[in-house]
Amino acid sequence: MNTGDRELMAYWVRERNAARRVIEKTREDAGLWLKRTKLARDAGREEMAQEAERRALEAKRAWDEAELRLQEAEMQIEQVRREARGPDRSGLARAAATLDSFRAMGVDPQAAQFDEMEKRMRAEEFIAQVRERDAAEKDEALDALQRLKARMAAEDSAGSDDQGEA
DSSP: OOHHHHHHHHHHHHHHHHHHHHHHHHHHHHHHHHHHHHHHHHTTOHHHHHHHHHHHHHHHHHHHHHHHHHHHHHHHHHHHHHHHHOOOHHHHHHHHHHHHHHHHTTOOHHHHHHHHHHHHHHHHHHHHHHHHHHHHHHHHHHHHHHHHHHHHHHHHHHHHHHHHHO
């Protein structure tokens, strides 16, 4: 890890720690203001309750922002670590050896990859067609159910009219 990487890492670690402190503080503040909101409402002091609720929302908003900063800092720390390690050469060597073994067997890896992609695309198209058909059948069944309900309601109202006349 070079000096620039260390400085960048130190910056993001400070940001992460600061975000954690803000999260802890705003979590406590939000809880405190929510308690005060409840107490004010119980005491019948609606104006005070609204102010406490506003402050609780502000604390929650600050909490959410700190959570986002924490996530960003953690992602940046991980990225600096990955970049500082450099590329993994053993993986590249293994991949080259695998390609060579495929070629030695007379298999073109790119052709095999395209065949797999084509199969996957055909499968996805088939699934989409089945889903469309199922959706259409579902819509037809729902329409039939609605018509049946309407007919039963009409028969019930006609039956109740006949009974009322008798």
